[in-house]
Amino acid sequence: MTKNKWLEIDEKARNVLLKNDRGGYTVPTPNLYPYQWNWDSAFAGWGFSTFDIERAWQELDTLFAGQWYNGMVPHILFRRNDPDYFPGPEVWGAKGHGPISSSGISQPAVAATFVREIWEKDKSTGNVRLRKIFPKLLEWHRWFMKWRLSEKNTVFISHPWEAGRDNSPDWDDAMEAINPFDVGVYTRRDTSHVDSSMRPTKEDYDRYLWLVKRGRELEWDEQLMSKNRPFEVADPTMTFILLRACRDLLFMAEALNFDSAEISEWCTKLSDGIETLRNPNGGFFNAINCLTGAHSGNITSASFLNWYAGMHDEKTLEILAKTLEEINYPIPSLSIDSEKFDGMRYWRGPTWAILNSLVGLGLAEMGYLAEAEILRNSTQSLIAEHGFAEYFHPINGTPGGGDSFTWTAAVWLAWASPSNGEH
């Protein structure tokens, strides 16, 4: 790729962020996702930090403006009414828990890591901004440790959307056990924006909505919801990401001379928990249905987040080497060897630039520079050749889902572009 070409893509990526700006916060993509999403905004902040630090802080500030009084940061903030999205605020019925209308569940805790990235780019004003947002990050992590920590010190999800990997096969058996008999009649909106072959199925949707209905009926009271949970899956995405986020929080606490003992304890607990996610047969990290103890048996892109969480692992390195060699556009969200692999269906096969960037960051930090470079180069080609799609087919690169996607543009700017590091 010539320098002119990548500078042109940099410019386009900045425009995606600017166009998806709705006044201090971004939407993931127009139409399909018209509100503010949790981890999408954290990625957006990372992207903005490559050209507008103030705007980057603002993205994180607007996200944390929606923090619930119990510390939870919702996965969607319904800042403006948009009847074109389903399920909207009335279906969630989560009013009164926080200052902004929202959903009732959270999403992977990448925010502290991107706050650190932004702060490290500009510590002069950054220290003031960091002092303000730090207590909010701390409260959110405390909420995770109180309400989403399994007995084995892994982080579980209470709804598939909480992991940000909506229809991953990691939840299949837990989802099958749900009988969504009284979910009622509803009209999906996602399939009017994107072909239904790329989206979760009706069976999935019935269960997603049934779980939302349960939360609504229990008024999103974590104490009540924790009794007889119908869905509880320990998840590598949530666990690795929270561990990494706690490490970054710890680093920032020490830099600001804040008390860090509690955060250190969290890091120890989560590090201890990780090993229990290891599949006893394949040796890779996978999800576990907490209600039955069953391992999912799936190698997903989340299986490779150990380096991002600061952990070496020989077995995973071996599987990664094979994946990088065999697949044109790694990392598939589900191994291509799985019988459930479906290259265009969301989290059941496609490759996602965001996951690649997290795995790539971790690899580079832990000294696996060659592997990190392969992953970065393949993600770079995907975006350069196919645009800022939501995700891509891992074998032929076909773009899928929504387009002009905020986090794909952000990942381009902050990680995949050849300009990264040259600014």
Ligand code: GLC
């Ligand atoms: C989908 C993704 C989720 C993301 C959201 C907005 O639900 O699975 O991870 O946050 O879209 O982009």
